[in-house]
Amino acid sequence: MVLGKGVLVKNKHKEDMQLEEYKMKLIDKNRLREVVELQQYVYENLPNKEVLYIDSYEDMLGDLENGAKIIGVLNSKDRLIAYRYISFPREEKRNLGYDINLPEEDLKKVVHLETTVVDPLYRGNGLQLVTLEKAKEIAKQEGYKHFMCTVSPYNFYSLYNVMRGGLKIKALKKKYGTKPDNSDGLWRFILHNDLDKKYYNPVDLVLSKWANLEMQKSLIDQGYIGYEIIKDTKELSYIKVDEAYA
Ligand SMILES: CC(C)(COP(=O)(O)OP(=O)(O)OC[C@H]1O[C@@H](n2cnc3c(N)ncnc32)[C@H](O)[C@@H]1OP(=O)(O)O)[C@@H](O)C(=O)NCCC(=O)NCCS
CATH class of the missing domain: 3.40.630.30 (Gcn5-related N-acetyltransferase (GNAT))
Known part of the structure; x- marks a missing residue:
């Protein structure tokens, strides 16, 4: 059974890039x-x-x-x-x-x-x-x-x-x-x-550099969750929510 289909770009970053059909199964x-x-x-x-x-x-x-x-x-x-x-x-x-x-x-x-x-x-x-x-x-x-x-x-x-x-x-x-x-x-x-x-109820928000694992570990230990990545700056937003598990 076909779950989906569409068109892909093969070799996207090369000179010989081409379109090609795909199927998902x-x-x-x-x-x-x-x-x-x-x-x-x-x-x-x-x-x-x-x-x-x-x-x-x-x-x-x-x-x-x-x-x-x-x-x-x-x-x-x-x-x-x-x-x-x-x-x-x-x-x-x-x-x-x-x-x-x-x-x-x-x-x-x-x-x-x-x-x-x-x-x-x-x-x-x-x-x-x-x-x-x-x-x-x-x-x-x-x-x-x-x-x-x-x-x-x-x-x-x-x-x-x-x-x-x-x-x-x-x-x-x-x-x-x-x-x-x-x-x-x-x-x-x-x-x-x-x-x-559907949504979280943040009581605090902190940004951490993606590569700063120590800071992220410490935030998680304090009950924060990693919420979003900001692609351009390679930062992660961590939010604190007031629930037992979120
Ligand atoms: C992680 C992975 C599945 C993502 O593939 P994908 O769905 O084709 O990635 P995306 O379409 O989101 O790519 C977004 C951009 O990042 C680039 N990119 C994606 N994966 C990349 C990689 N491993 N190295 C360098 N660039 C990469 C793409 O070329 C694209 O660039 P563009 O926007 O300038 O065209 C793929 O990189 C991969 O197979 N990695 C090795 C296995 C792995 O790490 N799996 C995940 C853990 S199980």
Whole structure:
């Protein structure tokens, strides 16, 4: 089933840029190899490998069999050029709801926005955001409402897109380590969007430079949430809201 279609600019910043039609479809396990290959290709081309936590074929397969979904973007030749992987962790320990103290009964309504990758030839078409909007539509129809993800503080493009998609920063901590306290893990923002929440009620607002992690950590510890990124100045606005969890 086609979830959406449109036209992309391929090679946007090169002289040989061209328009190309794309289709968005759910990818089933028969095409999982293509997903893993695209992930590997994108990973190999990353200047900072810390920003992408790689999912294995086996983990993704197990997850797909458990209801996870992969929204794929296919070019005019039916080649996979981007995907967004979403999963539904329910009571599993990995549920990011635990990191922000979501009430127990809400954990089953959590959607994880796992990996998104876009082939470098097709970047600049907003595919990260397009697939995020589609993921929201699908998950909402199925009764989920808490959208959560982790983003590396060093991944400005991804952080910008995810926050444009409505997710707010609720925590900054190390994740994906081998030790129980993740002290050997990677720094990650934890972002959250409750689809039922239409507005926040700020009692204070502070700006922080994007790269100033210490200041952001301290603001989060004081109960602020990261609200918006200002692209031009690379600043983040942090607001304080007077609620138990926001
Ligand atoms: C993050 C990512 C998915 C964004 O791709 P996208 O949706 O095509 O990005 P956008 O359309 O929002 O790009 C906006 C602008 O930033 C640029 N841009 C996007 N990603 C970039 C990158 N990794 N490096 C340099 N520039 C990048 C685009 O070229 C575009 O520039 P323009 O406005 O001058 O044309 C993509 O960069 C990527 O696959 N990164 C590696 C994997 C990753 O980090 N995934 C997210 C964590 S799971």
